[in-house]
Amino acid sequence: MPTSTNAPDLLIIGAGVIGLATAWRVARRGLAVTVLDPAPAGGASRVAAGMLTPVSELTYGEEPLLHLGIASRDRYPAFVAELEEVSGRRTGYRRDGILEIAFDSDDLAFLEDLRRFRQSLGVPAEALSGRECRRLEPMLAPSVRGGLLAPEDGSIDPRRLTAALLTAAERTGVRMDRRRAAGLVVERDIAVGVRLDDGTVLRAEKILLAAGAHSGDLDGLPDGAVPQVRPVKGQVIRLRTATPFLGRSTRGVVRGSSIYVVPRDDGEVVVGATQEEMGFDTTVTAGGVWQLLRDARELLPGITELEFAEVSAGLRPGSPDNAPALGPSPLPGLFLAVGHFRNGVLLTPVTADAMTEILVDGTVPEVAVPFAPDRFAEEARA
Numbered sequence: 570m571p572t573s574t575n576a577p578d579l580l581i582i583g584a585g586v587i588g589l590a591t592a593w594r595v596a597r598r599g600l601a602v603t604v605l606d607p608a609p610a611g612g613a614s615r616v617a618a619g620m621l622t623p624v625s626e627l628t629y630g631e632e633p634l635l636h637l638g639i640a641s642r643d644r645y646p647a648f649v650a651e652l653e654e655v656s657g658r659r660t661g662y663r664r665d666g667i668l669e670i671a672f673d674s675d676d677l678a679f680l681e682d683l684r685r686f687r688q689s690l691g692v693p694a695e696a697l698s699g700r701e702c703r704r705l706e707p708m709l710a711p712s713v714r715g716g717l718l719a720p721e722d723g724s725i726d727p728r729r730l731t732a733a734l735l736t737a738a739e740r741t742g743v744r745m746d747r748r749r750a751a752g753l754v755v756e757r758d759i760a761v762g763v764r765l766d767d768g769t770v771l772r773a774e775k776i777l778l779a780a781g782a783h784s785g786d787l788d789g790l791p792d793g794a795v796p797q798v799r800p801v802k803g804q805v806i807r808l809r810t811a812t813p814f815l816g817r818s819t820r821g822v823v824r825g826s827s828i829y830v831v832p833r834d835d836g837e838v839v840v841g842a843t844q845e846e847m848g849f850d851t852t853v854t855a856g857g858v859w860q861l862l863r864d865a866r867e868l869l870p871g872i873t874e875l876e877f878a879e880v881s882a883g884l885r886p887g888s889p890d891n892a893p894a895l896g897p898s899p900l901p902g903l904f905l906a907v908g909h910f911r912n913g914v915l916l917t918p919v920t921a922d923a924m925t926e927i928l929v930d931g932t933v934p935e936v937a938v939p940f941a942p943d944r945f946a947e948e949a950r951a
């Protein structure tokens with residue numbers, strides 16, 4: 570079995586937003602880092618809409634995740650400024666708020682609950698009448714009854730973000746290896762390397778698994794070290810417009826399903842997203858496209874006039890409690906940054922910083938403590 574020489578300090582499996590951002594930040598601290606991925610930035614990061622909103626209906630009752638999300642959102646301005654400077658690339662980052670829309674009195678009551686919940690966390694949100702919503706966003710449907718503006722939320726273009734991260738990582742000395750990790754090499758109960766498809770073994774001091782929805786696929790993971798990650802399919806449509814259509818990310822609930830529309834500075838308009846438990850299937854379906862356009866048209870009737878550019882499907886890395894697993898795995902030498910589910914783009918800066926501290930300094934920062942990978946094993950034992 571061929572074995573590589575010049576073992577890096579850290580070998581990262583997966584070049585999505587999480588693996589790339591961590592690689593860049595760790596390399597900045599002076600460690601030798603290699604990232605393995607046959608298709609860098611080809612996973613969920615390529616499909617994601619890129620909304621940066623830590624408070625949503627799904628985060629009710631998930632306070633630790635909320636605090637992680639808020640911490641990450643607040644790190645974004647400095648993170649992006651440094652990234653754009655190092656890479657020389659723009660990321661499409663915007664902090665112009667997110668507007669939640671209500672169509673009826675039930676929706677209004679829900680938004681009022683959400684506003685109070687945000688207030689209790691010290692996260693500002695402004696209740697708006699239907700008229701105020703339309704003044705902000707003239708393309709909204711006349712039937713809109715009211716809304717909630719979260720002024721500190723925003724969005725980023727995940728494709729530009731990963732392109733910038735790739736450049737920044739390589740400029741900081743990270744080695745990109747475009748091959749697939751097939752299995753983990755374990756010697757005397759310590760993870761010491763990764764086996765590739767052709768049997769080559771790459772050895773490293775530490776290994777970080779950050780392969781998104783595929784993080785549980787690796788051969789050779791002993792029981793107890795297999796991350797609890799499942800794929801949750803999402804379909805997204807990309808439209809284009811030459812004239813401004815929408816000022817900020819806008820979302821609402823139509824027929825019980827959540828729909829959002831995210832504008833970008835370059836004229837792209839993203840409509841998302843379905844949520845389907847279909848295993849590793851990434852087929853784009855007629856039903857998915859129909860549902861997204863039907864619901865988006867209820868929110869913004871003029872949307873069907875825009876140019877159709879693309880439809881894609883990706884796999885969110887879901888976890889049992891919708892939150893990521895960050896830190897050392899039960900197997901010495903193996904670390905995890907997996908399970909970011911619907912929030913991986915939002916959680917990129919805080920994950921990269923936390924994993925850097927864990928990998929370089931050996932300490933777990935306060936914000937990451939609730940996300941220890943062994944929490945699922947503890948729950949199973951209880």
Ligand SMILES: Cc1cc2nc3c(=O)[nH]c(=O)nc-3n(C[C@H](O)[C@H](O)[C@H](O)COP(=O)(O)OP(=O)(O)OC[C@H]3O[C@@H](n4cnc5c(N)ncnc54)[C@H](O)[C@@H]3O)c2cc1C
Pocket residue numbers: 582583584585586587588605606607608609610611612613614615616617618619620621748749750751779780781782783784802803804805841842843882883884885886906907908909910911912913914915916
């Ligand atoms: C439809 C949709 C909309 C979304 N919208 C948002 C949003 O608005 N805001 C937000 O914050 N998040 C959003 N997300 C979630 C976000 O995309 C994910 O949480 C995030 O991309 C996870 O990042 P990751 O790096 O862990 O995984 P990924 O981005 O999936 O990257 C994993 C990488 O690992 C590689 N890989 C897999 N197996 C191997 C292997 N064996 N060897 C080497 N490499 C391997 C893949 O090629 C891939 O490049 C959305 C996701 C979807 C699907």
